[in-house]
Amino acid sequence: MATEIIFPLLSGNTSMDLVNTEVVSHGTRHDLLTSKEHVLAWFNTIKKEGNISRDQFNMDIELWANDALPLLRELRSFLRDGYEKSADGKELTPDWNTHLELLIKRAPFMYQLKNDQLIPIPIGEPDDALISIIALDALKILSSNQLSKIHRCANPECVLLFIDTHGRRKWCSMKICGNRSKVTRHQQLKIK
Template identity: 70%
Template sequence: MTTEIKFPLISGNISIDLVNTEVVRHGTRHDLLTKTAHVLAWFYTLTRDDIIFKEQFGEDIEQWADDALPLLREMRAFLREGYEKMADGKELSTDWITHLESQIKKAPFAYQLKKNTLMPTPIGKPENALTSLIALDALKLITSNQVSNIRRCANPDCVLLFIDTHGRRKWCSMNICGNRSKVTRHQQKAQKKQ
């Protein structure tokens, strides 16, 4: 029996959502991208939520998902290191930006009109197209200065990252960690009253 993988799409940014394919459940860190089936599930989750579009890729994902897996895992490790530095108040190096630019060069962009918006369509191998879109998203976060608002979840056991647009957010998601914290506080107050 297989269970559906639940990917925490809490940012709306594909580069952060890639980083968030590593989660902690019941105190254990889990990698949600360990096999080709996971790449397919993640891809279909992203297309369902209109984060990416099938039209951005020349071939069906079933034909290239296996080749995409090691590239995605490498990109995730690279992005996690940089994003966690930013969350800790450190600066990104110019080498970090240069690496993202080199990923885009592997599949540079043309554009199509979709839903009254210009949709970047990478030209190149589909697996490079996916990492190119992820690199573009990361560079957009830098140029819009949103990368400076990347935060770690206040739950010390959580590894998820998010963008704090209002300066008040503490949790990766109320559904994931925020409610757990509220329940724990409520239980502690109830125990003190006894």
Template identity: 45%
Template structure:
């Protein structure tokens, strides 16, 4: 039995965590959403992290996932392109906002009261539901002003993005890049002494 794929969950935001399903390892970009099972694992991971998500997104067959995956790759490409532009100091593209809004129009929301919590539930095809949830998350980041605090990891060999709420964060995470840089500096310092 295959083990469930793990993903770098460093942002706490659905749209950013999707962008971060591409990583650099051994100097090469690696896709973490290769097969339909990877998409299903990612959706389950997101549901565990954000339980208010529509549970119906977990009811995707492998055949549906095969159809959905290329659309998720395409959405992620546009998302990454726009988020990296913002991280580089550019303004938010209004056409991108219109596209995000269009995704929500394709799967508009109803509200359900579930376990004492009011949840927004998109209505539409499974693909449209997923794109609507991702688009709503990105629009909330814009509306809350959080995208003005988006950063690239300081490790030039890393492609992960994160929101820096403190203004002092340099690394995607200490576990992934920060600790590696500390170890590399320590080893370099010790090699000079030897």
């Protein structure tokens, strides 16, 4: 029986959730998107969280998840580079948002009103549609001036990124790294 993959959803942003599909465990970096099954699991996870809607896709994901895998990994690498630069206080070049805009052009949007919410519906192949939704999310982060609020986890072994909206957060998550740090600090105090 395959073990369930738990994806760290730290921000409510699909693009950040994609970047955080690379994690470190026991000192080794792990890619959580290496197969069609992983794409299905990630898609279903972000759908369950409400970051995407089934209504945004014209085909069952089982039919196109394999095609989406290399596109997702390529976009993840691109976004990670930009988000890490932002976390390090560096400016992104205009090419960054131009690239995202070009990805959206491959599956541009129309809009539908569903349950009193305006939902962007990408027009194009489903794998391009997913990429378009993620690129739109990244551009929303850029346009809302949240790039400057992107931070790296205070745990030097962690590769997860998060958006700090209050200016006080240090950890990717208390569950993932914050509590570990507290336990380690407590253990060290007991030894002294």
